Amino acid sequence: MSTTRSPLTTGRRRRPGDKVFSGTATASAVLILVVLAGVGLFLLAEAFPALTAPAEDIEGGEGLVLYLWPLLFGTLLTAVIAMVVAVPIAVGIALFISHYAPRRLSQGLGYAVDLLAAVPSIVYGFWGLQVFSVSLVPMYVWLEDNLGFLPFFAGPASATGRTILTASLVLAVMILPIISALSREVFLQTPRLHEEAAMALGATRWEMIKYAVIPYGRSGVISASMLGLGRALGETMAVALVLSVSGGVSFNLINSGNPATLAAEIALQFPEATGLRLSTLIAAGLLLFLVTFVVNFGARALVTRQKGGSL
Amino acid sequence: MSRQIDVSDLDIYYGSFLAVEKVTMEIRPRSITALIGPSGCGKSTFLRSLNRMHEVIPGARVEGKVVLDGQDLYGSGVDPVAVRRSVGMVFQNPNPFPTMSIYDNVLAGMRLNNKRMKKSEADDVVEQALRGANLWKEVNDRLGRPGAGLSGGQQQRLCIARAIAVQPQVLLMDEPCSALDPISTLAIEDLMGKLKEEYTIVIVTHNMQQASRVSDRTGFFNIEGTGKPGKLVEMDATDTIFSNPSVKATEDYVSGRFG
Amino acid sequence: MAQSTQQGSPAGEPPEPGTSPEKPDFGTLTKFQPASLADSMHDSLPRWAPLAATGLGALVAAALLAVTDLHVALAVIAGTVVAIAAFTIASRAVEGERAATDRFVTSLVTVAFVLAMLPLVSVVWTTVSRGLARFDYAFFTQSQAGIIGEGGGAYHAIMGTLIVTGIATIISVPIGTMTAIYLVEYGGDNKLSRVVTFLVDVMTGIPSIVAGLFSLALFTLLFGPGLRIGIMGSIALSVLMIPIVVRAVEEMLRIVPARLRESSYALGVPKWRTIVKVVLPTAASGIASGVVIAVARVMGETAPLLVTVGLATSTNLNPFEGRMATLPVFAYYQIAFPGIPPQAFIDRAWTSALLLILFVMTLNVGARVLAKALAPKTR
Numbered sequence: 001m002s003t004t005r006s007p008l009t010t011g012r013r014r015r016p017g018d019k020v021f022s023g024t025a026t027a028s029a030v031l032i033l034v035v036l037a038g039v040g041l042f043l044l045a046e047a048f049p050a051l052t053a054p055a056e057d058i059e060g061g062e063g064l065v066l067y068l069w070p071l072l073f074g075t076l077l078t079a080v081i082a083m084v085v086a087v088p089i090a091v092g093i094a095l096f097i098s099h100y101a102p103r104r105l106s107q108g109l110g111y112a113v114d115l116l117a118a119v120p121s122i123v124y125g126f127w128g129l130q131v132f133s134v135s136l137v138p139m140y141v142w143l144e145d146n147l148g149f150l151p152f153f154a155g156p157a158s159a160t161g162r163t164i165l166t167a168s169l170v171l172a173v174m175i176l177p178i179i180s181a182l183s184r185e186v187f188l189q190t191p192r193l194h195e196e197a198a199m200a201l202g203a204t205r206w207e208m209i210k211y212a213v214i215p216y217g218r219s220g221v222i223s224a225s226m227l228g229l230g231r232a233l234g235e236t237m238a239v240a241l242v243l244s245v246s247g248g249v250s251f252n253l254i255n256s257g258n259p260a261t262l263a264a265e266i267a268l269q270f271p272e273a274t275g276l277r278l279s280t281l282i283a284a285g286l287l288l289f290l291v292t293f294v295v296n297f298g299a300r301a302l303v304t305r306q307k308g309g310s311l
Numbered sequence: 312m313s314r315q316i317d318v319s320d321l322d323i324y325y326g327s328f329l330a331v332e333k334v335t336m337e338i339r340p341r342s343i344t345a346l347i348g349p350s351g352c353g354k355s356t357f358l359r360s361l362n363r364m365h366e367v368i369p370g371a372r373v374e375g376k377v378v379l380d381g382q383d384l385y386g387s388g389v390d391p392v393a394v395r396r397s398v399g400m401v402f403q404n405p406n407p408f409p410t411m412s413i414y415d416n417v418l419a420g421m422r423l424n425n426k427r428m429k430k431s432e433a434d435d436v437v438e439q440a441l442r443g444a445n446l447w448k449e450v451n452d453r454l455g456r457p458g459a460g461l462s463g464g465q466q467q468r469l470c471i472a473r474a475i476a477v478q479p480q481v482l483l484m485d486e487p488c489s490a491l492d493p494i495s496t497l498a499i500e501d502l503m504g505k506l507k508e509e510y511t512i513v514i515v516t517h518n519m520q521q522a523s524r525v526s527d528r529t530g531f532f533n534i535e536g537t538g539k540p541g542k543l544v545e546m547d548a549t550d551t552i553f554s555n556p557s558v559k560a561t562e563d564y565v566s567g568r569f570g
Numbered sequence: 571m572a573q574s575t576q577q578g579s580p581a582g583e584p585p586e587p588g589t590s591p592e593k594p595d596f597g598t599l600t601k602f603q604p605a606s607l608a609d610s611m612h613d614s615l616p617r618w619a620p621l622a623a624t625g626l627g628a629l630v631a632a633a634l635l636a637v638t639d640l641h642v643a644l645a646v647i648a649g650t651v652v653a654i655a656a657f658t659i660a661s662r663a664v665e666g667e668r669a670a671t672d673r674f675v676t677s678l679v680t681v682a683f684v685l686a687m688l689p690l691v692s693v694v695w696t697t698v699s700r701g702l703a704r705f706d707y708a709f710f711t712q713s714q715a716g717i718i719g720e721g722g723g724a725y726h727a728i729m730g731t732l733i734v735t736g737i738a739t740i741i742s743v744p745i746g747t748m749t750a751i752y753l754v755e756y757g758g759d760n761k762l763s764r765v766v767t768f769l770v771d772v773m774t775g776i777p778s779i780v781a782g783l784f785s786l787a788l789f790t791l792l793f794g795p796g797l798r799i800g801i802m803g804s805i806a807l808s809v810l811m812i813p814i815v816v817r818a819v820e821e822m823l824r825i826v827p828a829r830l831r832e833s834s835y836a837l838g839v840p841k842w843r844t845i846v847k848v849v850l851p852t853a854a855s856g857i858a859s860g861v862v863i864a865v866a867r868v869m870g871e872t873a874p875l876l877v878t879v880g881l882a883t884s885t886n887l888n889p890f891e892g893r894m895a896t897l898p899v900f901a902y903y904q905i906a907f908p909g910i911p912p913q914a915f916i917d918r919a920w921t922s923a924l925l926l927i928l929f930v931m932t933l934n935v936g937a938r939v940l941a942k943a944l945a946p947k948t949r
Contacts, residue, residue: 021842022756028748029757029766032816035809036769039776042787092682100679103369116690118934120870122898123923126905127693130700130916138641173689180686197406197470200364201420201477202396204672211419215410234777236873237898241906263779263873270877274795285783289776296775314607380607390669393610423668425602435598443594478603509596 043286050279059280067280068287070248074164074259075291077251078239079232081168086176087225093176094183094221099209110184117177121231125238128170133161133242136169140254151251158256162244165253167261170238175228182227186220187213219303226299233292236263262288314380314480314511315340316361321375322540323353323360325368330356332540333375336530338481343503343512345522345549348532349569353541357532358483358515362398363391379481396424399479403486405466407458407473413450416458416469417441420477436476444472445502464495471502475510482506484514488521500525519565523553531561612666615673619660623677627653650681694927701924703917713895715884720914724922726885727900733889734800734879734896735869738807743861745808746815753816754823755845773813781809782874789878798880800889803896806874811864818860822853855944862937866930872898897922 055063097109137159144155194212203211245260245268260268266281266288273281316338323331331353338344346354359365360373363384377384384394399420407416417437421428428436437454441447446468450461458469467487474482484503488496503512503525516522522529530546545558556562563569604610631649634640640648654677662670704723713726749766757763785806789797826849834844850857875896881903882893901922908915 015840015842018840018842021845022752025748025752025756026762028745029752029762031745032749032766032769032773032812033762035812036773038788039780039784039809042784042791043780046783046787046790089682089686092679093686096679096683100676115931115934116694118866118930119693120872120898120923120926120930122870122872122902123697123927124693126901126919126923127696129905131692131696132689139643142641142644173693176686177690191406193402193404193406194408196364196367196402197408198419199367200362200395200400200402201423201473202392202394203420203423204392204668206672206675207423207668209675211408215408230775230777234775234779236777236779237902241902263777266779266783267873267876271880278795282783282787285780289780292775292777292780293772296772300771382607382611388614389611390614390665392668393607393612396610397604397607421602432601436602439594439596439598443596443599475599478600480603480607505593509599 039289043282043289047279047283047286049276050283053276053279057276059277064280064283068262068284070259071262071265071284072287072291073249075233075261075263075288078164078168078171078261079229081165081253082171082175082232083225083229085169086172086179086228087221089172090176090179090224090228091183091221093180094187095209095213097180098184098187099205099213110181113177113184114181117181119177121174121235122237122241124170124174125241128166128238128242129162132170132173133163133166135161136166137161140165143254152253154252155255157254158244160244160256162242162258163254163256164243164258167239167242167258168253170242171232171235174235174238175231178231179221179224179228182224183217183221186217186224190216223299223303226295226302229295229299230292233295234263234288235261236267239264240267262291316481316511316513317376317378318361319376319378321357321360321373321377323356323365323373324371326370329540331360331532332542334543336543336546338511338513339528340511341507341509342527343507343514343525345526345529346513346515346532347517347519347522347529347564348541348544349534349564350517351537351541352532352534354515354530354532355485356541357543358485358513359400361481361483361513362395362400364395364400366391396420396477397479398481398483399474399477400483400485401467401470401474401487404490405463405470407461407466407469409457409459411458412455413458413461413469414454417472417476420473424477437472440472440476441469443475443502443506444468445498446472462495464491464498467491467495467499468502471499471506475506479510481511481513484512486515486517489517496521519553523549529553531556531558531564533560533564612669613664615661615664620657623653623657623660626656654678654681697920697924697927700917700920702921704921705924709918709921713883713885714900717883719910722918724895724897724900724918724925726882727895727897727922728925729885729887730800730879730882730894730896730900731869731898733887734803734875734894735807735865737801737804737889738811738868739861739865741804741808742811742815742864746812746864747819747857749812750816750819750823751845753820755841755849770813770816773809774817776809777873778806778810778871779873779877782806782877784809785874785878798878798893799891800879800886800894802878803875803894804889806878807868807871810868810871810874814864814867815861818864819853819857822856822860823849825856826852852946855941855946858944859937859941862933862940866933866937869933870898870926870930872902875899876902897926901926 050058050064053064055061058064058067060067093113097106097113101109137157140157140161140163143153144157147153148155190213194216195208198208198211239261243258243260243264244256245264246257248259250257250259262284266284269277269281318334318336318338321331321334322329334357346358348354356365361377365371373385379397383389408419411419414437417440418433421436438447438451441450446465449465458466461469488499491499500521503514506512514526526549528546529549529552531544531552532541533544534541545552545556545561547556552561553565556565627649630652631645634645634648635642654674657677658670658674661673708721709723710728711725712721712723714722715726753763753766757766785802788805789802830848830852831844834848835841839847876899879896879899880893881899882895886892886894901919904915904922905919
């Protein structure tokens with residue numbers, strides 16, 4: 001992408017206005033660099049005590065790694081479950097609005113989903129805590145009774161419904177609108193030409209979607225999903241409110257012993273934390289930063305590869 | 312075996328707006344019928360009504376009959392999907408499916424109807440369709456490559472191969488050469504001359520020389536003014552239309568006085 | 571004058587029938603053709619068929635509920651499965667396999683839509699219905715100073731949110747805009763641009779709590795631990811806002827066509843003035859709406875404020891001294907640590923949530939309106 005070079009800036013003499021302006025612009029860009037480096041460095045600095053402290057001083061008494069591991073597990077587990085639930089449904093909604101709903105309805109529905117994507121995550125936390133978790137208890141009982149032989153549903157089912165599964169489902173509901181809104185935009189941009197090509201061959205609506213819409217939208221849906229994944233990994237308050245934390249690593253989704261997530265742990269422990277405890281929490285933040293960084297990076301690489309070459 | 316299409320008193324509406332008024336024409340089998348006329352006169356709209364493609368625009372409907380092979384395409388209970396299987400279409404801008412190989416592109420439509428084709432049968436159809444579109448010699452060694460990697464003229468011939476692979480009886484072509492260079496255009500015109508031995512072809516073109524080169528019969532559409540419906544003004548053997556038309560408007564158009 | 575290359579057959583041998591470039595084997599190309607158009611036609615299900623299927627499902631669900639003690643959700647699931655199965659099977663019988671597949675997918679997509687809308691509608695409905703309890707004058711004008719149980723309001727939190735978010739906007743918009751200008755107008759493809767673009771991408775993915783920890787760490791390093799002031803929250807929110815602003819402005823600037831800039835240079839206008847007087851006004855509508863959307867995004871963020879600003883019970887309008895209440899953090903503490911009577915706290919929490927939703931929605935709608943209002947006029 002080439003910038004338009006003004007003839008007046010390529011000469012040796014430059015107007016002072018240009019110098020000031022371009023200097024400010026460059027300075028802003030450099031500031032971004034500094035800020036990012038700052039995030040990493042400052043976090044490292046503050047986490048340092050925890051990184052170097054002896055194992056028995058760390059919360060839990062077994063060292064930093066064993067303290068962080070259940071949190072990392074919780075973060076990944078909730079995010080994965082949320083994605084598995086949210087992505088297919090979000091794509092379904094997006095397809096419904098872009099290709100199935102009657103024209104008059106689809107614009108309104110699109111607006112509605114866009115607005116839902118803007119709802120602050122803490123509201124989902126409130127809803128999860130006070131409404132959703134309670135309503136899921138019968139389902140947990142049913143799962144324990146009928147599928148209890150699976151390690152996921154071994155139970156005993158939580159009486160409050162505040163389990164890892166609930167937290168994951170709340171995350172799923174939370175990231176649904178954003179994945180759906182972005183996917184829908186991509187589906188709407190499918191070139192008319194290819195849709196008509198499919199239809200002229202005698203394709204039904206679903207066949208047309210298979211031939212024209214999905215191939216075109218694939219990389220867009222992946223980007224949208226990665227955005228949702230990032231949100232799910234970093235979500236703090238919804239999880240902090242919904243989860244009742246008491247356990248370690250476990251695949252039991254419906255009982256009341258749950259590991260926290262990295263983000264929720266920080267939020268829950270923060271108010272009382274000082275000194276080494278605080279450093280430990282900041283170390284957790286650093287780990288979370290790394291995880292989201294890796295996911296972000298991987299997602300970009302995936303999308304670039306899908307598109308076949310450089311973006 | 313290709314068939315005749317009989318259109319009787321066809322009105323095409325978009326919502327309450329009448330776009331094309333009372334068209335009656337007979338499209339003969341194993342021939343090329345060209346539809347000419349100035350921009351906006353409804354010839355493309357009419358063409359798209361022959362395979363019910365105009366219905367993709369919400370609110371589009373017709374009154375009147377289009378009879379192919381004894382069947383009114385607009386009869387009650389007729390599924391547009393079935394119509395499009397028998398009446399194929401090639402568009403102005405070549406549109407091979409970008410994520411599919413040449414081989415898969417040709418078979419795209421066929422696979423919808425014949426899920427259990429043997430590989431040898433499929434290979435046969437691909438080869439004959441590409442031969443029919445005069446593209447076999449150029450691509451037979453790279454059938455696995457993406458369809459979108461071909462030149463414009465080749466892509467259009469790929470779309471033609473894809474259309475005839477579906478085994479239609481009628482082939483509609485909406486300004487198929489207007490996005491192509493002159494050499495590709497001539498190649499496709501040549502192709503049309505050979506395809507008409509087997510298919511009924513209807514082509515819309517704004518290029519009068521092309522119409523006079525390739526078609527057997529020509530229909531002239533005109534429009535009185537913006538907001539008015541388009542009408543079929545005259546239809547006759549191509550030679551007659553271009554040398555000795557009956558209606559003054561036709562003569563004005565073919566001699567270039569307007570359009 | 572065909573374009574195809576002629577392959578001359580060896581002298582003396584006639585070309586193989588049906589395989590020359592000029593004439594394909596039409597036998598193969600008509601092998602699968604239906605004998606007549608009528609052959610490929612099929613009947614259609616009547617137009618009321620989807621409705622009938624839904625009715626059937628409802629009937630099955632109701633019957634299950636009446637006869638067994640199955641949970642409502644399970645009965646509804648059973649009813650839905652029956653409805654979809656019946657619909658698809660009927661379609662297959664009457665309309666054929668392809669139409670049946672199409673109908674099946676349509677059913678699935680519709681069910682997905684309804685399924686997803688249920689919790690989302692529930693979230694909004696719950697917030698509105700529970701939030702109205704304290705949607706009163708006192709809530710908007712009183713703080714929690716001196717309040718132990720019932721009463722009081724969120725005035726301090728509302729003001730805090732406005733101040734913290736406002737300062738964050740004042741920090742983020744200039745930096746974000748100038749960075750975008752650098753990337754689009756000056757940087758081109760140079761190293762700094764590529765690095766900054768990459769880093770902005772990374773920044774969009776920073777979890778909000780990490781942004782909060784960054785601000786905390788920064789201020790701890792500079793001023794020592796234990797500091798909790800409003801501006802720390804603003805800095806944390808800026809880290810979240812800047813990448814959004816950069817992306818939005820960048821996109822808008824790239825849409826402005828090059829010829830617009832070129833005509834300005836041709837008139838002898840210096841580059842910086844071109845940007846300020848020509849490019850930015852053209853992109854203004856997108857920039858403005860992008861900024862408003864960025865504000866809406868960060869307004870509801872709780873975690874970064876939790877770890878930087880803390881919470882106060884009385885009104886503090888000074889961002890440079892002392893803790894400040896903000897709406898999301900206020901709401902969090904009210905619902906997570908209710909006192910006596912708990913319902914009063916929970917009510918205040920829901921009303922705060924409702925307020926947040928209203929703010930955010932208004933900003934989003936406002937962004938659209940702004941975009942339309944500032945767009946270059948064509949009439």
